[in-house]
Amino acid sequence: MSKKKLKIAQDYTTTPGPRYIKEGSWSGEKLRNEIVFPQVSESIKKNEKIEIDLDGTAGYGTSFLEEVFGGLIRENKLDYDELVEFIEIKSDEEPYLIEDIFEYLKDAYENPDE
Template sequence: MTVIAIKDEFSRYPAGRYREDGPYNGQRFREDFLVPALQQNADKILIKLDGVRGYNSSFLDEAFGGLVRNGFSAAELLNRLQLESQDKSLIEEIKGYIKDQSNISTSV
């Protein structure tokens, strides 16, 4: 299992959707951390969300919903990504972005 602890490997201060929004944006987290981890053979990827000062919704949408826009299927993501946080709303919000993007992709 691949483990990504955001506070240790990325930043304690993630924010923003795109690279121009700051150094620790959602696009960068997706492209530099999530996509490489998903492209490796690791079956499950544990993402530890706790220990950061907060997430804005655009970071979460770009990082996780963006994976569906990149071509990963929602079913695969929901199966392989294991989200860990004491904040239940964070996990549900991320799953919502993955499912929403999947619905948009299938309805287009």
């Protein structure tokens, strides 16, 4: 299976911001809508993995990451099982974020109305 790569620091920003677009620049909502959702959807259709590299930024707020990843299920209605199969997270600088992200996916799947 081939693999596509998305590096947040190069493809979006080195200074991730708030959760929602209305709250300020470089939001998680904008990243999800404009970059992550289209690229993840395309990867699933093409049956290729996508590596999302979190390294190289000033850091991430939990609400930012929850919006990006939990929002794929809650807002964009992607399938949990496909996301877990096709998404790979790279975070050498803050490895705990990998587990956090998969928890956000699981929570959005198990509690879709929250």
